[in-house]
Amino acid sequence: MEHRKERIDRGIKARTEDIYALFSYREMLYLLVPRVIPILVLFLVTLLVGVYWQKVLISTAVFALLALSWDLLTAAGMVSLGQALFFGVGAYITGILNHYFNLSPLFTIPIATVGGGVVCTLLLLPVLRLRGIYFAMVTLALPLMLVRIIEATKIFGGTEGLSGLAGLPSTRFELYLSLIAVLAVLFFFRRLINTDYGLVLRGIRDNDRSVMRSGINIYWFKAQALFMASAVGAFAGALMTHVYMFVGMPVFEMDYSILPIASAVVGGMGTFAGPMLGAFILVPLSEALRGVGGLRIVIYGLFLVIFTVALPEGIFHYFQRKYHQFERWVKVEK
Amino acid sequence: MKEEAPFLKVTSLTKQFGGVRAVDTVSFDLKKGEILGVIGPNGSGKTTLVNLITGFVKPDAGKVFYQGRDITGMMPHRIADLGIARAFQMVKPFYQLPAFKNLIIPLFSPRVKRLTGGKYGDRDAIAIDLLEEVGFERDSFVPFKMASVLPHGYLKRMELALCMALRPELIILDELFSGLSMAEVASMLPIIEKLMSENLTIIMIEHRLRELFRISNRVMVLNYGKKIAEGPPKEVMESEEVKKAYLGSEAE
Amino acid sequence: MFQGTLIYGFVNSVTLALIALGFNLTFGISGVANFAYGALYILAAYTAWILLTWLKINYFLSIVLAVIFTSFIGGLIYRFILLRVRGMPISEVIASFGIGLAILEFFRFLGFVGSEYTLPVFIDGSVSLGGTYIDVQRLLIVGIGIALVIFLWLFTHYTKTGLAFRGMAQEERTALILGINSDKMATLSLAFGSGLAGVAAITILPLGQVAIEGGYSALLNALAVCIVGGLGSTVGVLVAAVLIGFAQTFTATYIGSHWMMIVSLVAILVILIFKPSGLFGKQKELEERI
Numbered sequence: 001m002e003h004r005k006e007r008i009d010r011g012i013k014a015r016t017e018d019i020y021a022l023f024s025y026r027e028m029l030y031l032l033v034p035r036v037i038p039i040l041v042l043f044l045v046t047l048l049v050g051v052y053w054q055k056v057l058i059s060t061a062v063f064a065l066l067a068l069s070w071d072l073l074t075a076a077g078m079v080s081l082g083q084a085l086f087f088g089v090g091a092y093i094t095g096i097l098n099h100y101f102n103l104s105p106l107f108t109i110p111i112a113t114v115g116g117g118v119v120c121t122l123l124l125l126p127v128l129r130l131r132g133i134y135f136a137m138v139t140l141a142l143p144l145m146l147v148r149i150i151e152a153t154k155i156f157g158g159t160e161g162l163s164g165l166a167g168l169p170s171t172r173f174e175l176y177l178s179l180i181a182v183l184a185v186l187f188f189f190r191r192l193i194n195t196d197y198g199l200v201l202r203g204i205r206d207n208d209r210s211v212m213r214s215g216i217n218i219y220w221f222k223a224q225a226l227f228m229a230s231a232v233g234a235f236a237g238a239l240m241t242h243v244y245m246f247v248g249m250p251v252f253e254m255d256y257s258i259l260p261i262a263s264a265v266v267g268g269m270g271t272f273a274g275p276m277l278g279a280f281i282l283v284p285l286s287e288a289l290r291g292v293g294g295l296r297i298v299i300y301g302l303f304l305v306i307f308t309v310a311l312p313e314g315i316f317h318y319f320q321r322k323y324h325q326f327e328r329w330v331k332v333e334k
Numbered sequence: 335m336k337e338e339a340p341f342l343k344v345t346s347l348t349k350q351f352g353g354v355r356a357v358d359t360v361s362f363d364l365k366k367g368e369i370l371g372v373i374g375p376n377g378s379g380k381t382t383l384v385n386l387i388t389g390f391v392k393p394d395a396g397k398v399f400y401q402g403r404d405i406t407g408m409m410p411h412r413i414a415d416l417g418i419a420r421a422f423q424m425v426k427p428f429y430q431l432p433a434f435k436n437l438i439i440p441l442f443s444p445r446v447k448r449l450t451g452g453k454y455g456d457r458d459a460i461a462i463d464l465l466e467e468v469g470f471e472r473d474s475f476v477p478f479k480m481a482s483v484l485p486h487g488y489l490k491r492m493e494l495a496l497c498m499a500l501r502p503e504l505i506i507l508d509e510l511f512s513g514l515s516m517a518e519v520a521s522m523l524p525i526i527e528k529l530m531s532e533n534l535t536i537i538m539i540e541h542r543l544r545e546l547f548r549i550s551n552r553v554m555v556l557n558y559g560k561k562i563a564e565g566p567p568k569e570v571m572e573s574e575e576v577k578k579a580y581l582g583s584e585a586e
Numbered sequence: 587m588f589q590g591t592l593i594y595g596f597v598n599s600v601t602l603a604l605i606a607l608g609f610n611l612t613f614g615i616s617g618v619a620n621f622a623y624g625a626l627y628i629l630a631a632y633t634a635w636i637l638l639t640w641l642k643i644n645y646f647l648s649i650v651l652a653v654i655f656t657s658f659i660g661g662l663i664y665r666f667i668l669l670r671v672r673g674m675p676i677s678e679v680i681a682s683f684g685i686g687l688a689i690l691e692f693f694r695f696l697g698f699v700g701s702e703y704t705l706p707v708f709i710d711g712s713v714s715l716g717g718t719y720i721d722v723q724r725l726l727i728v729g730i731g732i733a734l735v736i737f738l739w740l741f742t743h744y745t746k747t748g749l750a751f752r753g754m755a756q757e758e759r760t761a762l763i764l765g766i767n768s769d770k771m772a773t774l775s776l777a778f779g780s781g782l783a784g785v786a787a788i789t790i791l792p793l794g795q796v797a798i799e800g801g802y803s804a805l806l807n808a809l810a811v812c813i814v815g816g817l818g819s820t821v822g823v824l825v826a827a828v829l830i831g832f833a834q835t836f837t838a839t840y841i842g843s844h845w846m847m848i849v850s851l852v853a854i855l856v857i858l859i860f861k862p863s864g865l866f867g868k869q870k871e872l873e874e875r876i
Contacts, residue, residue: 081679081683127855129862133619133679137809137858141851141854145848148847151844152842152844152848197442199438199442200439200442202428206426206429210428211439212390213388213410214414214496214500215414216414216440258687265680295695297688300687301683301691303684304681308671308677
């Protein structure tokens with residue numbers, strides 16, 4: 001071996017992860033490109049594709065929202081195996097408001113967003129002190145329990161669900177609403193997690209005892225994070241209810257719990273952009289795989305396994321690292 | 335109102351784990367500005383005592399009064415909010431963050447906000463100043479290094495800084511010097527002496543007897559969860575029971 | 587009716603204990619919460635079915651082969667997948683959940699849905715117990731359940747591997763010092779746990795049909811029993827199985843069978859809210875108020 005590969009961080013990166021030293025427009029462009037180009041591409045895609053793929057993009061956005069919500073919870077040390085809980089609660093609130101009270105989507109969606117957040121936070125409040133897999137098990141159990149309760153008590157249409165709900169003006173409207181929501185949530189969460197407030201949330205994940213002895217009420221912070229995450233999930237549910245004009249037991253299905261986790265694992269946890277990227281890869285992929293039918297979930301499962309074992313950092317972290325480095329071959333000195 | 339209630343008063347505190355009495359009817363008082371040393375063999379219940387005072391573990395019996403106020407069974411963050419800061423024996427910083435960002439968390443607390451009237455200025459700057467105070471060399475960028483790459487000695491100092499950031503009135507240091515070299519301990523002693531000069535009350539749990547005896551006003555000895563001796567360092571050193579607890583049967 | 591409910595409640599309790607034993611064993615020894623457990627349970631049943639129906643192998647041979655195959659797969663899962671994420675509970679959960687999902691949904695994809703997927707009972711017929719008719723298979727479940735518990739106790743107290751298991755469970759680092767290969771033992775524990783899942787499946791499933799959903803509810807039931815009993819505690823599993831088993835049967839009889847599964851889920855929630863370490867659990871960190 002005469003040569004070896006050398007990897008160097010670009011000079012633009014200062015000593016810490018999130019401090020940059022910008023000296024020129026070129027460098028600003030360097031930071032802007034990965035942020036602006038995907039948004040532009042996304043916008044172009046919406047103009048070019050037909051109604052079918054517009055629908056796919058809507059459900060992609062919905063899963064992206066759930067994945068973002070999952071990532072915020074994880075950032076605060078709460079691992080959820082039941083995003084379907086948030087989704088389902090939001091969906092049912094919307095359905096009930098629209099079906100029984102005839103409220104228009106203009107009201108149902110905001111009410112379901114806030115109300116879903118409140119309901120889910122209250123449901124999980126008693127188990128906030130649990131960590132790790134214990135919390136995960138509760139989130140796994142809750143949506144299943146709600147499904148069975150609806151099945152057993154036959155409330156809200158029971159197994160039939162509520163159909164004939166109001167729709168939104170047009171597919172294009174649904175599409176832009178969902179995409180703007182994703183981008184807004186992404187921007188907000190990414191900002192939030194780097195503030196001092198976000199630092200406290202991340203501190204709770206790493207070492208909650210240390211946060212507590214610092215005189216900070218971790219339950220209060222966890223509850224706030226939970227509210228934000230579940231409100232985002234509930235919004236996704238509310239939106240989907242009006243898109244399908246139907247709400248029923250399928251809203252608590254495994255898909256809504258697994259896909260967001262798979263997205264986050266594939267895309268890269270802890271960055272928000274990663275889970276979103278993951279959703280934008282996995283959902284269209286699964287749509288393309290519709291031909292193989294039931295194999296879809298098998299593939300998600302395998303994705304989960306392969307990525308947790310082989311590339312635990314996820315795609316986003318990997319590309320981010322590569323983008324900020326350059327590689328060159330240098331002579332090995334003997 | 336009684337005049338001059340003790341700063342910290344602990345009465346017959348007891349905690350049982352399974353069949354073992356980790357802390358058994360321990361009582362003691364502490365005056366403001368006093369330095370109390372707590373020693374005892376491994377497993378004698380020192381850390382459990384700290385956990386009981388700071389609220390991390392709920393006592394089975396007994397009371398803790400802080401500035402005349404009953405704080406028994408309060409949640410840890412409420413106790414910290416009242417001004418009791420504690421350093422953990424096992425340091426576990428927020429590894430993914432630069433050292434100075436670790437200090438943001440106590441600086442963000444309601445207590446600090448209240449004490450500074452909301453005018454704390456730049457938290458990052460305060461954090462870096464605090465770290466410099468405990469010996470992080472700013473010139474060589476130590477405060478900016480990731481906590482995961484810092485050596486043990488720095489992490490222990492950071493633990494102290496985390497306590498100081500809370501602007502506490504009582505600091506409980508749980509084996510702050512454990513795992514440090516002689517030189518490191520020697521360089522940390524002046525920091526603690528400075529805290530003493532600021533009239534802070536300190537409880538020190540320590541295995542390094544020489545350093546402990548130098549700075550503490552009073553020493554308490556625990557063995558099997560029970561308090562077996564208490565008094566000025568010199569007296570305690572000479573007590574028969576303490577010798578027996580530490581040296582076992584060799585002392586005959 | 588009441589007497590019948592009592593008897594069926596007892597049978598149900600033993601069933602739950604059977605389902606939970608394997609999960610509990612694996613968790614107790616290696617600390618891995620094996621979320622692929624339900625899938626392994628169903629895998630054993632389908633394997634036995636395939637051997638019986640397609641390959642026309644003798645019944646007893648095929649159930650033995652199915653159990654061995656399942657435990658082999660369990661060992662492989664640990665050796666090649668979970669070992670790489672050892673010590674990261676969340677990654678373990680996600681990875682094993684992914685495996686379980688893949689196995690179960692793969693069976694669905696292959697078309698293993700419908701009523702023809704049933705396993706034969708060991709011995710047909712039923713007997714009367716003080717006026718209540720009960721089929722022999724249910725009695726067999728009770729017998730096998732009790733035999734398994736006794737076997738496990740003997741195994742962990744008198745064989746070298748069993749003692750190594752207990753050593754690992756109590757203090758892994760010390761076990762390492764004493765020359766116990768913790769990776770090998772953890773692999774074995776997963777294989778063992780999966781084998782127990784296989785035994786449970788082959789004993790229990792002849793009563794109904796083999797279905798994908800059975801895998802999910804087996805996992806949930808195992809989780810419920812283990813959490814209520816305290817993860818890793820065998821006594822806890824037995825007590826919790828009795829509690830949940832009777833609660834389920836009474837609910838099914840007097841309220842409605844729809845509510846049966848809700849019992850397990852409510853049990854998980856209630857115990858995690860009030861005593862997270864479970865009835866007999868020793869997780870000290872959960873005692874701490876945080």
